[in-house]
Amino acid sequence: MLRYASKRVVLAILVALAVSFAAFLLLSVATDPAAAIAGEGAEPEVIEHIREQLGLNRPLLVQYGSWLLSVFRGDFGTSYYWHQPVGTLIVQHLPVTLTLALSAIFVTLIVAIPLGTIAALYPNSLIDRLALGLAVAAQAMPSFWLALILIILLGVMLPIFPISGDATALNYVLPAIVLGAHSVPAVMRLTRVGVMDVMASDYIRTARAKGFYGYRLLWRQVMRNALLPVVSVLSVQLGYKLGGSVVTETVFAMNGLGRFALQSIVGGDIPTVQMLVVLFAMTFIGLTLLADLLNAWLDPRIRLA
């Protein structure tokens, strides 16, 4: 198991390096950070001076190599746009996004898994149809629209929750609902299908014959197997929420990594964008690895394979 995990970690680092190199190349082609720093209407000499100062006139491979060496030394560079060390900036923004993403996953779990399970236990019933209807509605709702409705209903008309900022735990409630709602349909359907499949399997029939019913049957025999695909989907969803919460963070004025990444891209801030790309890539890779390990824990057959 340890050997398997080590191999996956090395592979993960190689993938992250490949992603960072691709991002570096694309960013270098798409933007001119010197021009972005110099500002609109800057004279060519000014732009050239900045380019020289930042070493942007060196060959791309040399620039990339130099960046990589610095990263290995723990120096992530200084942001062109924010005038601060990139590492410090990422550490400042990470807690907001991490809290938001985990809260959103929590919202997804508490809504999607019970609903999916109940829908599976009573297929084609009214509750099943309602659950599927809710999933369709959640899928069709754009995040910004749901955010707007929640802001008006629960922030303005009934001023229960704050609608912007990230200062208190209450600030996370509405954004977590918005971000969490997005994953509900997929997780709910997977849970429903998973539970239905397992319930129809021979070993459940056998378990029933042996006298397993109710909660014991559901939790010990059904859910462990039914939730295997859900774990994989949730890990991807968490990665998505960590890297792609731009809309939610923007609407609710949260100073997280999503908005930070967007602003850095717009500002042509290559050192920051580079580190964020690596961070997001590592997050996805790490979460995929974690999902594999979790699946192996849930299903011993995977460990033996």
Added chain:
Amino acid sequence: MRAAIVAACLTLVGITPTLAGRADDTLVIAIEGEIPTLDHLYTTARDTIVVSELTDDGLFYVDPDTLAYVPLAAESYTQIDDTTIDVTIRPGVRFHDGSTLTADDVVYTFNWVIDPATNTNRGRLIANWLDRVERLGPMSVRFHLKHPYPLAIRDMAFSVQLRKAGAYQGTEGKPDPTAQALTLNGVGPYKVTNFQPGKSVTLTRFEDYYAASPKGRPAIKTIIFRTIPDLSTQQAELVSGKVDWMYNVPADVAANIGATGYAVHLTGPTLRINFIPLDAAGLTGADNPLTKRDVRRAMIHAINRPDIVKYLVQGDAEVINSACHPLQFGCEQDVHKYAYDPAEARRLLAKAGYPDGFEFEFWAYRERQVAEAIAADLAKVGIRARLRFVTLTTLNQARKKHRVPAFFASWESGSTADTATIAETHWSMKSDRNLAQDVFVAQRMEAAAKTIDRAERQRLYSEALRRIAEEAYWIPLYTYSQDYLVSKDLAYPVPKDGLPRLFRAHWRAAKAS
């Protein structure tokens, strides 16, 4: 659209807004952009400039009502000759750390700004005209200019915020350009008490602010800038009483919210104008139809600018005819004017040899709906504009490579009421924005930018601007209005140049219950 939904919902539900920040004497400002640094010397971000108006003072100040330059941290100045300006520093001006402003601080600040190694945002601009600054005494300095430069006082007012001598001295004796990015030591009417980049800035009234300042003593004790990128969320916070002031609101949205009574809609001018430079010089191809004057004139006649302003831009915006803002010094208005006249446009096209019109690339990076309206108007007379909507960076790069025959442009002039600020960037023979490459125009614009005599400058601008209009080098479009939404409790004097001066805001007297 989303903003309109919010306005409609608020009207339908009949919300009663809570009290604004008068109770705790805290003015909460919602801004759309980030504040990446407190140091105005290192950014041109609009919101940072608005903060800087509160935390920083320069030697001079632009009166927002008259747009005249008046001494601020300076007490007076004397133009000794065309290239020498003596400035006397006002006594009793203090930095936020309590120390007093002296000539040494002024000399240090300007030397820092013009040093190419320090990379300040406007360093090159200042170094273009400023040779050196000399200390004449403890409270007086002499500026030696490289050549006569009429905007020297303007640059001192807008671009050089005063810093304490040694302010950028980092550890181990190495200069540190980021030294004022997070903790600023300015001489403005407010000092920074909390700064979370990209999130908020809290300012507290500086009680030792000099009494003689033309900015006056601020009435409000605390000002908090909060970054709320989404306009709808800003509005929701405003009607909930958690935000007191927002700007850059689209005119229709501001009018809708203002009509609901939850906030007051204020509007005023800005110095931004929109226009379309045309490739008269044939940079994108010598056989380019835009090289023909009749074609360029036809294009202006074809665009229904009054309707675009009335239905799309709205607010206080106005159609312009000259290549500058009417509020700017030297902006000649007695130029050739082009009415909306599609028939005349077709006649001119036929005369130029294009009876069936032609196709060209029209580049734009902002206000897509206006760009599309312009393309639609041109299509009505047979000119097929292929709209290339791109980012500003892409447009800049393409223009440098002479691939842009016409682009939808916008210029704010750094809130400066002087034609020089739009002329030097757009009509210099070295500028890639100059698609006309007219030596006559360039010479006059450059001469005016190096002349102190106001009458002579006016004459030079007049000649150049008349020529531009006559030759139809640009399609002049419109000015902008700045629209604000403010709490009903707040009195906010609207400036003439669109640059907010929040130190002038004060709470309205509370109504007796």
